[in-house]
Amino acid sequence: MPELPEVERTRLSLSPLLGRTITAATLRRADICDSFSNAGTPHRTASRDLLTGATISSLTRRGKQLAIHTADGRTLCIQLGMSGRLLLLPSHAPHRPSDIPPHTHAIWLFDDNSLLLFIDPRRFGGLSTYPTEHALLEHRWSALGPDALSIRASDLAHASENSHRPIKSLLLDQSALAGVGNIYADESLFRARINPSTHASALTKPQLTSLAGAIRFILARAIKAGGSTLRDYADSAGTRGTAQFLHAVYARANQPCLRCSDSLLTIRVAQRATVFCRRCQPTAQVKRA
DNA sequence: CGGTACGCCTGAAGGC
DNA sequence: TGCCTTCAGGCGTACC
Numbered sequence: 001m002p003e004l005p006e007v008e009r010t011r012l013s014l015s016p017l018l019g020r021t022i023t024a025a026t027l028r029r030a031d032i033c034d035s036f037s038n039a040g041t042p043h044r045t046a047s048r049d050l051l052t053g054a055t056i057s058s059l060t061r062r063g064k065q066l067a068i069h070t071a072d073g074r075t076l077c078i079q080l081g082m083s084g085r086l087l088l089l090p091s092h093a094p095h096r097p098s099d100i101p102p103h104t105h106a107i108w109l110f111d112d113n114s115l116l117l118f119i120d121p122r123r124f125g126g127l128s129t130y131p132t133e134h135a136l137l138e139h140r141w142s143a144l145g146p147d148a149l150s151i152r153a154s155d156l157a158h159a160s161e162n163s164h165r166p167i168k169s170l171l172l173d174q175s176a177l178a179g180v181g182n183i184y185a186d187e188s189l190f191r192a193r194i195n196p197s198t199h200a201s202a203l204t205k206p207q208l209t210s211l212a213g214a215i216r217f218i219l220a221r222a223i224k225a226g227g228s229t230l231r232d233y234a235d236s237a238g239t240r241g242t243a244q245f246l247h248a249v250y251a252r253a254n255q256p257c258l259r260c261s262d263s264l265l266t267i268r269v270a271q272r273a274t275v276f277c278r279r280c281q282p283t284a285q286v287k288r289a
Numbered sequence: 290c291g292g293t294a295c296g297c298c299t300g301a302a303g304g305c
Numbered sequence: 306t307g308c309c310t311t312c313a314g315g316c317g318t319a320c321c
Contacts, residue, residue, distance in 0.1 A: 001314060082314050122298045124315055
């Protein structure tokens, strides 16, 4: 389940594509792709622009979304969803049909004979194409909050104002901050010692500062570790991550808290399994005189 | 309109 | 052993 660290590792692993030209592209499942016209209206057309003929000029990321930019200005936005991944097959190996894994929905061929595959068994991910980078920023990324990797306490304060939602629900809201999913939300809240059910507007300034720092730390550390490989995540070179071994609470329900040894609890917040320590992340107490 | 509920989809895992 | 059910979850959409 790729979140910001896994998408960032995927982005970094695609650097061999810079300067390469797409000589052919195949869309094997049309329903994973949206195209945007110059007017910005999303629509599904018979021919979708998978950047054929274009030369890759840069690779960017905002939150969990990845964008491939080309020298002629076109932009392809890739959302990995829950089970999506990219696989880059290098040019020195001959490609056989058996090289193409199941659930491969799009294939790009490059001028050096390398192949890029978009694989997504659950199809929660997808591709969106834009005629310009501006169209991507205007019509898609404008809906995203600030990138979680550089989130500041003031950003969280702004998003938390007058919000009665549980703080975990806010962290998962990509329009509030972009990049945090269920895993890193739980990890960040544990590190900041904040109860996931706390109303966002009830957080104190020190708590917001702590939380922003925890989010940046947890995400940066996970990137360094290559991302979390829980089931089958790997970057585009096939390299798996080890950040799952750093998790303090995620998927550790009923196991001892690494800080106090109390048994970790599971509850549901915002429809998501949520693991926390009731002693290290206590429910906010009403202040008494 | 802020917030919650649901459905999409497949494979892993658990129960009987 | 094997079939059936449940769960996992990002995110768009429906709903109160």
